[in-house]
Amino acid sequence: MIWNNNKECMPREQMRELQGKRLHKIVDYLYHNVPFYRDKLQQMDIKPEDITSIDDIVKLPFTTKQDLRDNYPFGLQAAPQSEVIRFHASSGTTGNPTIVGYTRKDVGVWSECMSRCLTAFGVTRDDLFSVAYGYGLFTGGLGVHYGVENLGAAVLPTSTGNTEKHVRLLRDLHVTGIACTPSYALYLAETMEKMGVTKDMINLRVGAFGAEPWTENMRKEIESRLGLKGYNIYGLSEIMGPCVSYECSEQNGSHVCEDHFFPEIVDPETLEPLPYGQPGELVFTTLTKEGMPLLRYRTRDLCTLYDGTCACGRTSVRMGRILGRTDDMLIIRGINVFPSQVESVILSMPECAPHFLLVVDRVDNLDTLTVQVEVRQEYFAQGFDTFEPIFKLERELAAKLRSVLSINAKVQVKAPGTLERSQGKSKFVIDNRILK
């Protein structure tokens, strides 16, 4: 099913024309309302009338997270305060958080795009949808909430926390859909198992998972433990929130809401645009936003874009899975390591549960990597409480990690349930080097 046939299946030429018109308008709007952009454009000798087609996007300046921090809190806001009806803030581990203001029209566009996502996942007015992303400054909770309501399905605003109560509600209210982080979905499955609630006792059939990287193996695991079909949803607060792109029934990449968010891939070093099919840093320009529009915002997410009509009928550009982030890439003894590489090795071993932690340290001026991973309950029950099978698993895992990462990692296999669980985004890395 398609929510907005006109936009989601628009012929490519027509879409590019629409994007070009919208780009001109947004550049003009920023030029007249945001001194930061006016200064940048003037320095580059660009006037709004120079931007006449979407191809002109390459002439425009990039925007970085640092620009948002430097202009904290309202420096990049284009709409007057009286027009803003909501604020969200992105979680920043360092420095100021990013404050994003939305006008009434922005919230409407957001709900529209969220309804596109949910419809692509097969959600209808007959569904009861539990929104278990955090409600609050994070965009996950309220963002999905408004989309469910806009579509006409019923929303159960469970948010995070009190997972046992959540399980009881899923069972008693015959909840059919759920939105949460993939790691929370696994935590929910664990809680259900502890409570003796099997997947046959609940009615979940569709899951909207995102806000953090996840893999095909995690998808299989969540689907089999919760008895649903899991779909990817991607987004970021600076651009809107959840809804920037979404999978369809083909699950062959995530369709970008391109009439609102124009995607590009650039080389993160040279910032040169890269063609479809080549991985690089994902960059977005908001084409219709009023509150805080951004030109060529560098997401720091690494991925690949694909064009071509999808078998589902949508014509929009698709994003591959997020391969990593330019800023969560660890450099360990000079070698680039992405947590997602470690995850894929761990998930390829049947004995390992999808719960792991990378601990990076510096001992005698030498970087060390320790990978802690939990063993699955069923293996633990079969003798993993003795040392020998644990040592064997540690050796096997270390050898596999060495062949994939080209560095030696120390592996520590842990008992089930011992690594800390997160209800929001998971923390996969502790880098003790930063503290020294």
Ligand code: DLL
């Ligand atoms: O995480 C918005 C969101 C909420 C998306 C709920 C999906 C569902 P931020 O907190 O600003 O916004 O974090 C954005 O999270 O740049 C990615 O690195 C990561 N991310 C989001 N969705 C995915 C995904 C929300 N599906 C940052 N796969 C982004 C991988 C994701 N990473």
